[in-house]
Amino acid sequence: MASSAANVAPIESNGSKRRMCDGGRQKSYRFKKQKTSKPTKDGSNEEVLIEDVRVLLQKQSLEDTPAKDYTNGETEGSSTATGALPEPFSEIDLTVSELSSTGDGLAIAPDTSRVYVVPFTAPGDTVTAKVIKHFHDHPYTLTDFVKVQQPSPHRDDTLVQCPYFAKCSGCQFQMLPYSYQLEHKKTIVEKAYKNFSNLPPELIPPVEDTIGSPLQYGYRTKLTPHFDGPPGKRSDKRKGIHQAFTEVPPIGFMQKGTRRTIDIEDCPIGTDAVRMGMKWERKRVAAELSTYKRGATLLLRESTKRVPKPLQDATTNSAADESVAAKDDVILEDRGDYVDEKTCVTNSNATTTEYIDNFVFENPAGSFFQNNNSILPTFTQYIRERILPPASTATTHPKITNLIDAYSGSGLFTITLSSLFVRSLGIDISGPSIASATTNAALNNLPRDRTTFLAADAANLFASIDFPGAETVVVIDPPRKGCDESFLRQLIRFSPARVVYVSCNVHTQARDVGVLVGGMEGVDGGTGPGRGVYEIESLRGFDFFPQTGHVEGVAVLRKKAEAGGE
Numbered sequence: 001m002a003s004s005a006a007n008v009a010p011i012e013s014n015g016s017k018r019r020m021c022d023g024g025r026q027k028s029y030r031f032k033k034q035k036t037s038k039p040t041k042d043g044s045n046e047e048v049l050i051e052d053v054r055v056l057l058q059k060q061s062l063e064d065t066p067a068k069d070y071t072n073g074e075t076e077g078s079s080t081a082t083g084a085l086p087e088p089f090s091e092i093d094l095t096v097s098e099l100s101s102t103g104d105g106l107a108i109a110p111d112t113s114r115v116y117v118v119p120f121t122a123p124g125d126t127v128t129a130k131v132i133k134h135f136h137d138h139p140y141t142l143t144d145f146v147k148v149q150q151p152s153p154h155r156d157d158t159l160v161q162c163p164y165f166a167k168c169s170g171c172q173f174q175m176l177p178y179s180y181q182l183e184h185k186k187t188i189v190e191k192a193y194k195n196f197s198n199l200p201p202e203l204i205p206p207v208e209d210t211i212g213s214p215l216q217y218g219y220r221t222k223l224t225p226h227f228d229g230p231p232g233k234r235s236d237k238r239k240g241i242h243q244a245f246t247e248v249p250p251i252g253f254m255q256k257g258t259r260r261t262i263d264i265e266d267c268p269i270g271t272d273a274v275r276m277g278m279k280w281e282r283k284r285v286a287a288e289l290s291t292y293k294r295g296a297t298l299l300l301r302e303s304t305k306r307v308p309k310p311l312q313d314a315t316t317n318s319a320a321d322e323s324v325a326a327k328d329d330v331i332l333e334d335r336g337d338y339v340d341e342k343t344c345v346t347n348s349n350a351t352t353t354e355y356i357d358n359f360v361f362e363n364p365a366g367s368f369f370q371n372n373n374s375i376l377p378t379f380t381q382y383i384r385e386r387i388l389p390p391a392s393t394a395t396t397h398p399k400i401t402n403l404i405d406a407y408s409g410s411g412l413f414t415i416t417l418s419s420l421f422v423r424s425l426g427i428d429i430s431g432p433s434i435a436s437a438t439t440n441a442a443l444n445n446l447p448r449d450r451t452t453f454l455a456a457d458a459a460n461l462f463a464s465i466d467f468p469g470a471e472t473v474v475v476i477d478p479p480r481k482g483c484d485e486s487f488l489r490q491l492i493r494f495s496p497a498r499v500v501y502v503s504c505n506v507h508t509q510a511r512d513v514g515v516l517v518g519g520m521e522g523v524d525g526g527t528g529p530g531r532g533v534y535e536i537e538s539l540r541g542f543d544f545f546p547q548t549g550h551v552e553g554v555a556v557l558r559k560k561a562e563a564g565g566e
């Protein structure tokens, strides 16, 4: 629940040197013209931020003077940029008007058309921020958060659980009630489809409410703290000459807005096992410091051993409790009929084990696996419920019996969906992940003759398919950059009955879904609203990353009836 302005103490970001100036408008600062940056169409943070800045200024111009146009980058903000702007490292007071899709507050400085990006703030906050960098090509300025002057009704600083919050770059939202975080993440999905899909609004269905994570802290099964190398000249380091460490360096995560690592002894979004591992690894690095010449990244990955309880009465002094009696390197979780023993693995080649309901997954510790285990039962159940057509349409069309799991990793979808399909084919570019997928298929008793995995680029998938698209559903779960054109082109030609697109970057997901729904030049009659053969059945976010600005998107697409679909 948000607290009232009265009972929230202003918080100040650590280490900021305060130097007030009057709204940043009294000094004129001229800066060198920056190189024109290349147009980016990659769903990067920068691109997403630029889009949010453009839309915010456009909204403001409609409210103020409808004649202004901020859509082409050459804005009043840009011309103002060459005039009176606050000097870098000066401080400026701002009122935040909205949260960007990158998790930062956006504020328009009074009487200007320039947007200030202020991390760790909420809409309605009046804050002091330190100017870091003005951009010339786009009318926005990056700042550091310094202090809350007047808190937003949405802010509740009593919720903050980490002493490094507002300094560490890991979390953005600890001061926001969880329901507010979920609402905001729904708007991220909405804005992504509005601004990145290139589709008209009538082809985008209402985005459903974001599904929350059962654990909002203590959920991350993998963390990778790091430390920098000893000081020394860059030229020496390039020649391989490294000084020895004279003291234990900060071990932790990046300070927001810098390339500096800050010392963090504990991270409350990690699971108990990962937090335990973080303590030991810090001690180990300190003890073995003389063996390090450079900085390093430490791997902390949870692994689970599931131990059945004996059949005897668990309330008596049972042998089960002794068999898993607490050791100082194991976290025990009682799961009714069995106990989960959680340990922290630090060797990237070691095997880790994870359970989702009763499915078991093994993985090399250094390879990809979704790192919020608490939400995976709900998430995989949701995909199971949506992957096939609703019962009312299923009887009138060819039965879907085949699953293609593109970007399969170690087989999360193939394995959790296997009971719905006769044949499944998973493909991933990572050899170790495909080796794990094959092992996992066996561990979960998937019939060998019905499950195939390929270690290859996803775009090579279509050459090896010998079943019809009309009887197939394709799950796509690519990395943040999304799918490449060759993959999408072949997917449209293969023409599966349904596509379920899962992504940790809803902007590249919206871009790719826009191609499947809007059509692709030379494949299905060219582009144009609704020229593609797919339509969006549903869109929804899942909060895999509480306290942060990230959201996982699930888009379900079906082939249009006139293209032979449901």
Ligand SMILES: C[S@@+](CC[C@H](N)C(=O)[O-])C[C@H]1O[C@@H](n2cnc3c(N)ncnc32)[C@H](O)[C@@H]1O
Pocket: 368, 369, 370, 406, 407, 408, 409, 410, 411, 412, 413, 427, 428, 429, 430, 433, 456, 457, 458, 459, 477, 478, 479
């Ligand atoms: C977000 S992960 C998804 C993995 C899996 N679906 C899961 O949920 O565990 C993306 C996967 O794409 C794989 N990948 C990246 N580029 C690829 C490509 N060009 N072709 C096939 N797989 C690729 C990575 O190895 C990684 O396993």
